[in-house]
Amino acid sequence: xxxxxxxxxxxxxxxxxxxxxxxxxxxxxxxxxxxxxxxxxxxxxxxxxxxxxxxxxxxxxxxxxxxxxxxxxxxxxxxxxxxxxxxxxxxxxxxxxxxxxxxxxxxxxxxxxxxxxxxxxxxxxxxxxxxxxxxxxxxxxxxxxxxxxxxxxxxxxxxxxxxxxxxxxxxxxxxxxxxxxxxxxxxxxxxxxxxxxxxxxxxxxxxxxxxxxxxxxxxxxxxxxxxxxxxxxxxxxxxxxxx
Amino acid sequence: xxxxxxxxxxxxxxxxxxxxxxxxxxxxxxxxxxxxxxxxxxxxxxxxxxxxxxxxxxxxxxxxxxxxxxxxxxxxxxxxxxxxxxxxxxxxxxxxxxxxxxxxxxxxxxxxxxxxxxxxxxxxxxxxxxxxxxxxxxxxxxxxxxxxxxxxxxxxxxxxxxxxxxxxxxxxxxxxxxxxxxxxxxxxxxxxxxxxxxxxxxxxxxxxxxxxxxxxxxxxxxxxxxxxxxxxxxxxxxxxxxxxxxxxxxxxxxxxxxxxxxxxxxxxxxxxxxxxxxxxxxxxxxxxxxxxxxxxxxxxxxxxxxxxxxxxxxxxxx
Ligand SMILES: Nc1ncnc2c1ncn2[C@@H]1O[C@H](COP(=O)(O)OP(=O)(O)OP(=O)(O)O)[C@@H](O)[C@H]1O
Ligand SMILES: [Mg+2]
Numbered sequence: 411x412x413x414x415x416x417x418x419x420x421x422x423x424x425x426x427x428x429x430x431x432x433x434x435x436x437x438x439x440x441x442x443x444x445x446x447x448x449x450x451x452x453x454x455x456x457x458x459x460x461x462x463x464x465x466x467x468x469x470x471x472x473x474x475x476x477x478x479x480x481x482x483x484x485x486x487x488x489x490x491x492x493x494x495x496x497x498x499x500x501x502x503x504x505x506x507x508x509x510x511x512x513x514x515x516x517x518x519x520x521x522x523x524x525x526x527x528x529x530x531x532x533x534x535x536x537x538x539x540x541x542x543x544x545x546x547x548x549x550x551x552x553x554x555x556x557x558x559x560x561x562x563x564x565x566x567x568x569x570x571x572x573x574x575x576x577x578x579x580x581x582x583x584x585x586x587x588x589x590x591x592x593x594x595x596x597x598x599x600x601x602x603x604x605x606x607x608x609x610x611x612x613x614x615x616x617x618x619x620x621x622x623x624x625x626x627x628x629x630x631x632x633x634x635x636x637x638x639x640x641x642x643x644x645x646x647x648x649x650x651x652x653x
Numbered sequence: 654x655x656x657x658x659x660x661x662x663x664x665x666x667x668x669x670x671x672x673x674x675x676x677x678x679x680x681x682x683x684x685x686x687x688x689x690x691x692x693x694x695x696x697x698x699x700x701x702x703x704x705x706x707x708x709x710x711x712x713x714x715x716x717x718x719x720x721x722x723x724x725x726x727x728x729x730x731x732x733x734x735x736x737x738x739x740x741x742x743x744x745x746x747x748x749x750x751x752x753x754x755x756x757x758x759x760x761x762x763x764x765x766x767x768x769x770x771x772x773x774x775x776x777x778x779x780x781x782x783x784x785x786x787x788x789x790x791x792x793x794x795x796x797x798x799x800x801x802x803x804x805x806x807x808x809x810x811x812x813x814x815x816x817x818x819x820x821x822x823x824x825x826x827x828x829x830x831x832x833x834x835x836x837x838x839x840x841x842x843x844x845x846x847x848x849x850x851x852x853x854x855x856x857x858x859x860x861x862x863x864x865x866x867x868x869x870x871x872x873x874x875x876x877x878x879x880x881x882x883x884x885x886x887x888x889x890x891x892x893x894x895x896x897x898x899x900x901x902x903x904x905x906x907x908x909x910x911x912x913x914x915x916x917x918x919x920x921x922x923x924x925x926x927x928x929x930x931x932x933x934x935x936x937x938x939x940x941x942x943x944x945x946x947x948x949x950x951x952x953x954x955x956x957x958x959x960x961x962x963x964x965x966x967x968x969x970x971x
Contacts, residue, residue: 411953416758416759416761419755419758419759420759423744423747423755426747426751427744427746429748487742488740488742489742489743489744489746490747491708491738491746492742492743492756493759494707494708495707495708495736495738496708496731496756496759496760497728497729497731497732497759497760497761498728498731498759499727499728501830590787652708652709
């Protein structure tokens with residue numbers, strides 16, 4: 411049986427073990443929903459400006475957290491050793507873990523999006539681009555979460571490390587503040603933030619407009635970032651998984 | 654490379670910073686045997702298993718497991734070996750059945766084969782009733798049994814047991830030993846570490862003793878005692894108490910003497926000479942010999958003798 415099939419077995423087991431717990435889903439949704447409501451109540455006319463950003467933020471937080479949980483938890487309990495003993499390559503393990511972590515964020519973001527579409531009549535001008543943004547963002551964030559989390563043993567350590575980059579990029583990636591309003595020094599950082607490109611793809615999907623002239627730019631940038639994260643994740647895993 | 658060697662290790666070195674945990678270790682494990690890999694705490698047993706199982710990199714040496722180099726073809730090796738680690742490491746949140754099923758998936762067993770194998774293992778390890786109980790809710794002995802079962806899902810050629818019976822009560826340990834013997838009888842090679850030397854003596858065909866990362870002795874289990882102690886034991890029961898100093902003076906082949914109950918145990922360099930001298934002395938002293946027999950030192954005695962011999966180097970850590 412191929413390594414890919416085994417990777418999917420790993421993902422399925424993770425989904426069973428971690429995601430089926432209802433609190434996790436609820437918590438993943440609670441924060442973005444509250445935030446969305448706050449924005450909407452304040453000014454219903456402009457919620458569309460921030461909605462793609464909040465969906466992107468849900469992806470970022472959901473996926474990096476989930477990746478941190480599936481890796482550190484198993485490392486601590488010793489069960490990651492089971493995977494290292496099994497006839498699967500390190501890449502297979504990374505793939506399995508990333509698919510399950512990405513699935514979590516993608517699922518919560520989809521629920522949020524459906525809620526917005528149904529309850530607030532949020533438009534969806536270009537669904538395929540929205541889906542590409544959702545999936546590419548989900549995979550990239552899950553990989554980034556894994557790259558960081560595989561270095562430590564405790565979930566809280568992973569979360570602390572993650573927050574070092576999660577919160578800052580939240581403010582420079584066009585989530586709350588339009589890219590045009592960013593100070594000049596922050597622009598280049600915004601351009602290397604995967605969140606920026608994810609949010610712009612989601613924005614294009616929802617409204618048909620984006621800061622970039624064409625969705626191909628963020629698609630290509632995100633594809634590049636995804637590839638780099640994939641390579642880095644493999645190396646990080648090989649180096650740190652058995653510590 | 655002989656076709657009957659399942660594991661071949663040559664010049665294996667592993668360092669942790671300054672510490673040399675394995676220092677040019679050589680050994681081979683033959684197909685179908687139970688190989689006991691012994692040593693005091695910190696000797697390097699778990700480190701060895703981790704290297705052979707592909708969990709840890711080595712610093713030097715050659716390691717082949719089932720004919721594959723573990724560094725170059727880790728997946729091929731892992732497909733052929735099973736590991737029962739020092740600490741049980743199954744998924745606490747999954748049931749017994751799901752744990753085994755998941756491993757079956759990872760080892761590439763097809764659906765129906767998997768089902769059959771899982772049921773068979775639960776049955777063999779007397780866990781059928783616990784099939785739908787979560788791993789975390791099992792007793793220690795049951796956890797250990799399931800961990801052994803988990804290492805067998807894919808019918809491995811070799812199984813590594815790292816202290817399988819540690820912390821088990823007497824009946825559970827005995828059951829587990831019986832299972833190890835059964836697994837071995839069905840053709841699986843067993844690599845065993847344990848601090849229970851009676852267990853090693855009882856189960857193993859061959860023994861290796863490791864101290865501070867160095868192999869100090871290796872050989873057939875029933876030879877190692879004699880080899881290590883460098884002496885045979887002659888046990889003798891006389892009709893009456895004896896003046897032991899007089900005996901020692903008359904019998905130069907007797908190296909040491911001690912008595913438990915009525916039975917004298919003499920450490921002797923040569924069984925024939927010692928017997929002749931003791932018989933002659935008894936005759937002259939008017940004593941009758943009621944019983945005389947040879948004993949091989951137990952593995953435990955041999956182990957202690959070896960530790961003492963190496964005491965300058967042996968150190969108990971942890
Ligand atoms: N991760 C590590 N980092 C540093 N030193 C280590 C590490 N793992 C093991 N060691 C050291 O390597 C040596 C061998 O350890 P190992 O666990 O292989 O011993 P062992 O024979 O299995 O002992 P025990 O009978 O206690 O299980 C010890 O001195 C130990 O302290
Ligand atoms: Mg050990």
